[in-house]
Amino acid sequence: MLLQLSAAELGRLIVDRAGAEYLPLTEQLIHEHFRREGAEARQGDIASWNNSIPVVVKALLDCGLDTVEVQVEVDLPHTNSAVDLVLCGRHPGTGTDSYLAVELKQVRHATVDPLCPIAVDLGFGDGKNKLHPVRQVQSYCEYMLRYLPHLRENERQLMGVVLLHNARDPDVEELFGLPETDHGFLYTLDDLDRFRRVLTSMFAAASGKRAASALEQARQDPLPKVTDVARQRSVVGGGLVLLDEQHVAVDRITRHLEKTAHFTGYDVGLFYDADAAHSSASAPGAKRVYILRGGPGSGKSAVALEVQRALGLKGREAVLASGSHAYTETLREIMVSTARRGQIAEKRRTAVRLYRYFNSFSETPQDSIEVLICDEAHRMRRSSTHRWTPKEVRDDDRPQATEVIRAARVPIFLLDDHQSIRPDEVGTATYLKELAERMGCKVEVTDLEGTFRAGGSKRFQRWVQQLLGLDATDPVAWRPDGRMTLTVADSPQQMEQFIRERHLAGFTARITAGFCWPWSNPDGERLIDDVQIGDWRRPWNVKPQHSVPGAPKSDFWSTDRRGVDQIGCVYTAQSFEYDWNGVIIGPDLLFRNGKFTVDRTASRDPSFRSTIDDAVVTRCILNAYHVLLTRGAVGTVVYAVDPATHNELRRLVTGALGLQNYDGTQPKLTAEGSPLPPAHRTRRG
Known part of the structure; x- marks a missing residue:
């Protein structure tokens, strides 16, 4: 106010x-x-x-x-x-x-x-x-x-x-x-x-x-995460309150489907005209492709879920696809969890049909899916060919996006231009628009400019982009806006203590890190403490192909409370959000000469082979940290392994963790601590 x-x-x-x-x-x-x-x-x-x-x-x-x-x-x-x-x-x-x-x-x-x-x-x-x-x-x-x-x-x-x-x-x-x-x-x-x-x-x-x-002074109810919304929708059919351009985007898409009923297969709706639908003069015209672009927390997944829900209420089925294994499997699991006794197998088949992956449409008949919603479309790959693709069906030259557009009568893409994190991820609004137009489609691009994460702080989103140089500007000092808490930890131990205390207080809280340490297979039923910084060491989240007692599978690391015991990587955290976000910046991102630079030799990401161009690796690593730094809904705590980089964070961010004593009670670690690290609080002669 x-x-x-x-x-x-x-x-x-x-x-x-x-x-x-x-x-x-x-x-x-x-x-x-x-x-x-x-x-x-x-x-x-x-x-x-x-x-x-x-x-x-x-x-x-x-x-x-x-x-x-x-x-x-x-x-x-x-x-x-x-x-x-x-x-x-x-x-x-x-x-x-x-x-x-x-x-x-x-x-x-x-x-x-x-x-x-x-x-x-x-x-x-x-x-x-x-x-x-x-x-x-x-x-x-x-x-x-x-x-x-x-x-x-x-x-x-x-x-x-x-x-x-x-x-x-x-x-x-x-x-x-x-x-x-x-x-x-x-x-x-x-x-x-x-x-x-x-x-x-x-x-x-x-x-x-x-x-x-x-x-x-009114108490504010917490904002539900996307997974909370999906779970509520599966149980009670609850929808979302959409604001401003979100509302326009959803309504425009659903109205288009009703208006073009004879083409899309919709035989109900406000604008359906039976005579026009069967008239020889009513040609379907060009296929229309919708692209909704927005930054972290702009409500892209909310729009995707709401379009799917709104169409479902009309008895129409919309498929939601993603390039994220964790996101897709979480949505499937939520749907299966609502099954009554004896209906689990049927519910699972429905979940597999409604929640799919981008690479699953290579053999889908043309226009066989009424509406195909592609969430996280920035993860669209160059092609659907992978190492397990049979030799006889390989087609490295066919863009994955063409398979998606061809399969759907109405394709919808939701994306963030700064969240592609692998070398072969090419899903930008410009790329998809040009490709769709070459296929003869009409394309509508809508920007979702609001934000529902980081306490609604657009300043924080802009600051992260400036910090990483994603908008071609220099880093600036963070100016608190009362919406988002941003603070620097003195050590990984301090960060972990703070995150665990928030977790015990009932918040969702996680620590992630840049991919700068090896990711070992478990030793029997024990995870290996791969992430090591000085005397502090913790394990990565469980690898996708493994299961370990007492730890969530990788798909559920962000949503299972036991995920607080492991360090998440970008591939596990992307698509999700939690209240408190701890981010360890590894030695692959260094602050030198007034800006962040990438040291690809410090990365352990196996996708960065020697044949990958330096510019591509730089884009992916900067985008990866953009993802990690924007997962928090309430606050974010950062720590950099490189001393010079950590000092720069200290210079740019005033917030610090520290012990505070309230009313004579036991001191608590809070985000309102002294901005001076312990090693520098005593003046030396």
Whole structure:
């Protein structure tokens, strides 16, 4: 939240000053934004603060609601999205806490995409559709209700509105086609009297400080991991609350399937036209390929699971494929775990059919799969040929992606351009788009710009990319944003102690490391302590082809609580997330001359053969650390084996682990410790 003041206090800040470019309120918000985000506010936000907030403040004052508290830019739990305003007060009838979420839009004209009723052109001139503002505020309210139990105490406690204070009804007429709910009403310049009636129906002329404080201090329910969502969906059919571009992407895909029913095989749906479907004039046209690109935690897997669920509710089967063995086997196991007695074998067959691998479509008949969702598509290989492929069916020149596109009527790819970690992984948005277009397909590329990991910290994602030089910029110091905890451990022992304490406190917590140590087969029923740093030594997670008593199989290392006892590698951690993330940077990544460089000789990854070009190895190792550093949902702890590299992390990251004493109790290792390592705390003469 950027600012909280009463309507009366804000009223004194929205008075024009001679010669000033902005209102005093706007200048204060610009300052607060820079202090919190470390970057200049966007012009669109500044214009909204300067032109839109005063409309709401004046409406409150006109209604005699001077003591209603107004919260500006209220963060949604676990995300980087924010509600423009949340008004807090007391209900005039019940006296209970009452809240109104307000989305402010300065648009004057708006049209709805004919193929997708929640995608709209708001007249910004950028050629991009936005989420329908009513659906936006509805989603925000639903999200707040899901993660803030305080708002669930009374179903009438929270309402949502969109205020288009510059627009006339006829100029945005198409927006009124979307059904309104208590969490989403639309008001224009023609409706300001109705908007004032909403205010007086929601708030009494009494102080809103209690309600604002209760919301600010409300307990936040934890964000479920992707595997939690998949498990809940398998048991109760529960869906996800999607936000902004996620919602547009899912709705656009499902609407396209309904619109093109005669081609995709859909004989139900809002847009199905039986006459058109059987008309000789209705040619199917080019196959449409969807590419959804987003960074770590942007909700790619959430979109994949939600598309599959939404189609399943319509009685349609969508196959979800991946290049990750751990991810695929985890989803299969979740489905099998819901089987009733006597149905396990049938459930397992269904799981194998619905959750597959990228290399399993080489012999699939053309267009035999209605919808094929390729999650983690950055792991798409150059070809499906592998060492066990029979000689008679080998085809090293046929791209794996062509097999996938050919097999599906509607192929969907979800990927991150910075997560391919093997030399033969080629799945970037550019590569897939060009390949699909050469096959005669129409391609839609959508960027998922939000983040649901790292406490919703987009700053942390950007910082990791800068740290590793993935965006062609130099590393910068980490500036805490209150969303993500980033800290440096003095030693691997200290990191392990901290991670284990978080594990015992009920958090999910894991340690991973760069692939810089050998990975031995188990010695009978015992794992070998391959990862050795000084006197500290621990085993890698179990190899995929082995089983060891007391340790989870490699596919379940990220989700089985016993995984805290082993060190995970990138191939085991990719696709998953956990609350606390410990990362050991090995000697394959060194900080020299102001940037990170790769030393391929320190890597033990068998895929980096001598014939692999240095540039490819560098890309893979940097992407591997990008994956490892972005697994944490709450916090990340780092340690570098190389002393110079560790010193650089100390310079760039202020956070440190250390013992803290609370109320005379036993000291605890926390992420708020002294930034000075023990070896440097005593001044030497």
